[in-house]
Amino acid sequence: MAGIKDFSCVGGLEKHIRIVKEMVLFPLIYGDIYAKFNLRPPRGLLFYGPPGTGKTLVASALAVECSNSERKVSFISRKGSDCLSKWVGESEKKLQKIFQMAQQSRPCIIFFDEVDGLAPVRSSRQDFVHASIVSTLLALMDGLDNNSEIIVIGATNRLDAIDPALRRPGRFDRELYFPLPCFTARKDILLIHVKNWKQKPPQKFLAYLASITVGFCGSDLQALCTEAVMCCVRRNYPQIYTTKSKHHINERSLKVEKLDFIKAQQNIVPASHRVCIAPVKTLSTEIRPLLENILNHIMTNLYNICPTEMITSEDSVIKTSHSTNCPRILLCGIDDCHTRHIGPAILHTLEHLPCHILDVTTLFEETGRAAEESIIQKVKAARHTLPSLLYVPDILSWWDLVDEAARVIFTSLLRGLDQSVHILILITAKCDLENIPLEISVLFNKHQGEIQQIPVPNATERENYFYELFLKANFTSNNVSNKSCNGEIIESTPVKKIKMESKIRTKRNTASETLKKSRSASIASVNNGSNKREYKNACGEGPLIKRQRLVSSNGNSLKPLNSERLNEAQLQKILHRTILLTEGWPCHQLECLRTSLEWILDSQESDIYEPINKCLNNFEHGSSNYLNNELKLEQT
Structure with a gap:
């Protein structure tokens, strides 16, 4: 995928491209419409999400689209570290120079990649240099007039590291979340990467490949295609690894087979799995006869509990929930199949929802960090990526390990999530319903199907x-x-x-x-x-x-x-x-x-x-x- 990339080279992000066009391109090209209705065009847009999900790619494609439009739009791209300097005052001058260049070449888009390095959270533990840079950036963004025809875009994978003063209308008007691609998005991305191949893999195999690459981001899928080509070269020309002279390779004879993709998939560790491995998997062919009926029953129940936009990634009529709380379900039973098989299968079915896992390892992952802080951080992260899914596997494994304060904070946070918050809370517990702690059971309404007791196989x-x-x-x-x-x-x-x-x-x-x-x-x-x-x-x-x-x-x-x-x-x-x-x-x-x-x-x-x-x-x-x-x- 070398060369110039426009929006046609971006797969699985159709909604994001539409929002970017509405908020960035349209106000610059059709500014007279905003002036007629006395509307203030947006000044900023913030991209955030896991690494490799297409934030910088969308910004690069936006730069190409700006140059292709009838009204030329300038595009200035800078890394967050490019504006930093060891000399006092030089960083502020670099920022002012960027905005002066944008004023001279209006309409213009300023893109700051890794903006968290440029504008981190101001605190007493940081030096005054970063605080001065953040203050300068805030002043420059506030100095933009309503009709200045300048829009600032920032990209980061650490939303909590950005100074909160930037995250308000008038500066970064909207925050756009880039999630890990779902099955349909992964298939579209693979189609884009192989569209220039003379001998393309079959559509059916690409669908199969998309189904087994759960947790792969866009960069991982690009690396998968690259590795598959290298596997093909190793299979057809193994002598290039032993000879010192350049060996002639007939490009027409190279055909990337299905086996090459399978080997490449085994050689690649997804970026999301290098930090933490999410328990997302389908029911295996062995266990499916035991648990398929109960899984279908749970998914049917979720269809009634959750709004439609949470169950499917497709645009459809929004169905409101009849409960006063956010969607939630508790899976309990003496058999731990709900934690080992059913829970991961539900996560795989709802893979289009950003998944946040709260288990015993995430609570005590960081040394010196209190369990209360980990619980608050997970719930806040789930609220930042709505609609999302909060998965708490085997809650009893850590319920008695934490103190009273952590349990109270967990239950109070869940009580504060009403039906307007589209977070699906999925909790599993290895015990009967009668043995579940009262603090947990009162959070779920049994009469509305929010508690599912998993029986032993019949x-x-x-x-x-x-x-x-x-x-x-x-x-x-x-x-x-x-x-x-x-x-x-x-x-x-x-x-x-x-x-x-x-x-x-x-x-x-x-x-x-x-x-x-x-x-x-x-x-x-x-x-x-x-x-x-x-x-x-x-x-x-x-x-x-x-x-x-x-x-x-x-x-x-x-x-x-x-x-x-x-x-x-x-x-x-x-x-x-x-x-x-x-x-x-x-x-x-x-x-x-x-x-x-x-x-x-x-x-x-x-x-x-x-x-x-x-x-x-x-x-x-x-x-x-x-x-x-x-x-x-x-x-x-």
């Missing part, structure tokens, strides 16, 4: 969970990387946003019927060797066996063995015993049993019926001790 969900596993007993796996070289990658689609409540309920009601119909077809296909039958997985999401080919849960392709290790009678008997054994088991114990069974199924033994029964016997004897230990832990 018999149908456990049957769906283990049936697909036992069905793989007569198949062997091949590594997917062997197929990747031929350009065949198993692609998955991202989690779809909630559109209609009726669709979710219909899908949940028909899942069991689809399973019963598909099960008979799959067994007949395995036993009779038919190539025309298809099996639908437990979630009813499409064919799992097609032309006698399976895809295992870890992404490997499965081929049928020469001889059956489990016949239909043995499969049904083991499945029935497993369902009875796991009655009342939480998700993590079911996952342990599945892992042990996978060890047996992956072995090369011809007879696995007896090893499976032996494994079930071991878990049957150990389950009673496990449940007793869980009860003792809850009592303590």
